[in-house]
Amino acid sequence: MEDYGQSDVNLEDFFQNGNYESEVARKLELPQWMLEALAKGNLSPFISDALILRRTILHVQVENMQRPSAHTVALPIRQIIYGLLLNTSQNDVTSPSKQSNKLPVVREFDRVQKTLKKSFVPTTVLPLDFCKDHHPLATLTQVSRSNRLELLLETLRVKDSILQPCPSSLRLPVAVTCFWTYYSEPKVKLHHLQALLLGMVFGELHRTTSSPDPEVFHSKDDKMLYDQFLKWKEKHFQKLLDLDTAHAFCQWQCCLQMGLYLNQLLSTPLPEPDLTRLYCGNLVHRLCQELKSAHAAETLLISSPKMSQLYCDLLHAVKSTVPQDFFQETTTKTKSRKEKNKQAQTTRQHATLEAQPLCDVNNRFASLMVED
Structure with a gap:
């Protein structure tokens, strides 16, 4: 409560003449x-x-x-x-x-x-x-x-x-x-x-x-x-x-x-x-x-x-204060990389299926033999 006591500064003198004297400030x-x-x-x-x-x-x-x-x-x-x-x-x-x-x-x-x-x-x-x-x-x-x-x-x-x-x-x-x-x-x-x-x-x-x-x-x-x-x-x-x-x-x-x-x-x-x-x-x-x-x-x-x-x-x-690629979106790069990997995986699977013998066509379990 003492911190909120009345100040000893003469505010009228301060605002009119710019004079500022405070006992607390001096201490x-x-x-x-x-x-x-x-x-x-x-x-x-x-x-x-x-x-x-x-x-x-x-x-x-x-x-x-x-x-x-x-x-x-x-x-x-x-x-x-x-x-x-x-x-x-x-x-x-x-x-x-x-x-x-x-x-x-x-x-x-x-x-x-x-x-x-x-x-x-x-x-x-x-x-x-x-x-x-x-x-x-x-x-x-x-x-x-x-x-x-x-x-x-x-x-x-x-x-x-x-x-x-x-x-x-x-x-x-x-x-x-x-x-x-x-x-x-x-x-x-x-x-x-x-x-x-x-x-x-x-x-x-x-x-x-x-x-x-x-x-x-x-x-x-x-x-x-x-x-x-x-x-x-x-x-x-x-x-x-x-x-x-x-x-x-x-x-x-x-x-x-x-x-x-x-x-x-x-x-x-x-x-x-x-x-x-x-x-x-x-x-x-x-x-x-x-x-x-x-x-x-x-x-x-x-x-x-x-x-x-x-x-x-x-x-x-x-x-000029950040690297040139600072604002490049990395999500687009990651997404495109995942899509490429997925396409390559699909291509490998198709190639493996095409390499199976013709007798496997009628075998409904033939796909289980395909290596990913």
């Missing part, structure tokens, strides 16, 4: 830049929970409860966040005095099927290049942008050169999408990725067509395509919710959430995207149905060359 001995960022909402409470309480709660979405939690795929990102907050460096591993001590851990509350479970997650040792100067949390904002960007992109498993053709506002979501595509379980399908990227294109269309700024140019083709996206968004399907598709997009949202938190903790080396225009669940699920039927993603954008090029840039960026 926590947090870096000044972090106190200011938390007060202004530039850092999530997830960060302060992990740092102060060493405890985080991972909220459950509408996902497939029979599969592992959607948060599982984003675990490597969270471990880097914990490593930054708890100052886990190479010294913790190489120092003889600390070899007997285990790495710091954070308690995570997540689901296992429909049951809440607590697990102890060890932090990840930060890369040697980032730790060679041993940046403590208090001086994290003083690290060069290039080093902070390198750590962010290394965590998301993507190179900066791959993101260059993408608009600056979409580089972080595309980097997160690269991470999600590579680590998703079960493996993400091509139509999932295409629908997700088309949703980002829709967000760009919404930004340009609704902007009052006269310098933001949009053509009639863009307006026509935007209206078509709205029709897809409002289109009703008779099929029930595809749980595996919903689970895949929940995994992406978990990766995006932790990617945003890591980017914020590193003082935004990549611009923050406009989340209100980044993802629309109804539209993305509808597009999945469209793409699974007969439509190709490129044909949906044929009326707008500009947006078609944007989509191709986004798709190429993601595809």
Whole structure:
């Protein structure tokens, strides 16, 4: 109950003058830049929970409860966040005095099927290049942008050169999408990725067509395509919710959430995207149905060359981070191989029957002598 007592912070002084003084915050001995960022909402409470309480709660979405939690795929990102907050460096591993001590851990509350479970997650040792100067949390904002960007992109498993053709506002979501595509379980399908990227294109269309700024140019083709996206968004399907598709997009949202938190903790080396225009669940699920039927993603954008090029840039960026055969369907190959084996078996049986003596034709038990 004491945790929910009245705060000693003068909120009027904070909102009018930006002054923030808290006795509780001073006792926590947090870096000044972090106190200011938390007060202004530039850092999530997830960060302060992990740092102060060493405890985080991972909220459950509408996902497939029979599969592992959607948060599982984003675990490597969270471990880097914990490593930054708890100052886990190479010294913790190489120092003889600390070899007997285990790495710091954070308690995570997540689901296992429909049951809440607590697990102890060890932090990840930060890369040697980032730790060679041993940046403590208090001086994290003083690290060069290039080093902070390198750590962010290394965590998301993507190179900066791959993101260059993408608009600056979409580089972080595309980097997160690269991470999600590579680590998703079960493996993400091509139509999932295409629908997700088309949703980002829709967000760009919404930004340009609704902007009052006269310098933001949009053509009639863009307006026509935007209206078509709205029709897809409002289109009703008779099929029930595809749980595996919903689970895949929940995994992406978990990766995006932790990617945003890591980017914020590193003082935004990549611009923050406009989340209100980044993802629309109804539209993305509808597009999945469209793409699974007969439509190709490129044909949906044929009326707008500009947006078609944007989509191709986004798709190429993601595809360049996975093997070339990553999206090839293995079921078709397996099925065709089974059909060939069955045909060969049938041919052998016919050949064996034809090789039997003519007297066996009238013997109804002759087929029992046929070797398979």
